Amino acid sequence: MHSSGLSPSRPKSAAPRRRSRLLRRLHEQRYLLGMSLPFVALVFVFNYVPIWGWLMAFQRYRPGRPFWEQQWVGLKNFTDLFQDETFYLALKNTLGMSLLGLLLGFTLPIIFALLLNELRAGLFKRTVQTVSYLPHFVSWVVVAGLVYRMLSTDGGPINQLITTFGGQPVQFMARSEYFWGVVVLSDLWKEIGWNTIIYLAVMTAIEPALYEAARVDGAGRWQLMRHVTLPGISRVVIILFVLSIGHLTAIGFEKQLLLSNAVVKDSALVLDLYALQNGIGMNKFSFGTAIGVVNSLVGLALLFGANAFFRRKTGDSII
Structure with missing residues (x-):
């Protein structure tokens, strides 16, 4: 052929x-x-x-000189940083407040969103939600003033409540062991309503037929919450949790700066405040930049580590 x-x-x-x-x-x-x-x-x-x-x-940066005329010192700023005991104090405070804030500031908004989602009275639900996220728009300067007033030993409501039950007034703002808790709880009060918005938005996208099928099978409200609502928002929870871990070292310095004083300054020192004090306060611009670089690299390592862990466990990745 x-x-x-x-x-x-x-x-x-x-x-x-x-x-x-x-x-x-x-x-x-x-x-x-x-x-x-x-x-x-x-x-x-x-x-x-x-x-x-x-x-x-x-x-060795000097303001006013052109970039190409600056003196290069290699890793000297990083060597000085890792030999400074204050750096490790700031790192401990940063991670301590961040982990405490992650424990409360991540879980409680989910619980609050679940409870709000169960409210059937629309007007009451919208009112509670609006009131809860309004503090997000309040300046930390105002919040710090409110916290000082609430915890004051001179007529502060918290200490008045303590003395009513027979206790002695507590100087919360002058005790180092209370500082982390004061900062974390203040931030929780300010942001809990705002952080529930994304969870409530995801809950509205859950298929109503799933709830109906669960009710037919005899599920009560707690069972619906556990077996329908939580699985429906689980992917968003994982994504936000991984991102939160990546921001563990990036907690800012406003809260610590405004709520601290000379007595609790060692407990208030975080990496961002440490960089501010050295970089601008002491004109050690290169040293302050080195602190910022280490801070960013630690956060990046935490982000990739958390993403790798959840990718191994769930098969999903956000990066």
């Missing part, structure tokens, strides 16, 4: 097909992409462009 002389047709290359699908998808989502461009630009300008400033950590 003779060949016809025609060469077999080659299959189309996969690359042009993928490129065609990509271009078609970009065209279909052109308006969405256009709306997102300003926000991507803001993130790039304010989160990625400043990274070049990390080079200061390897210099």
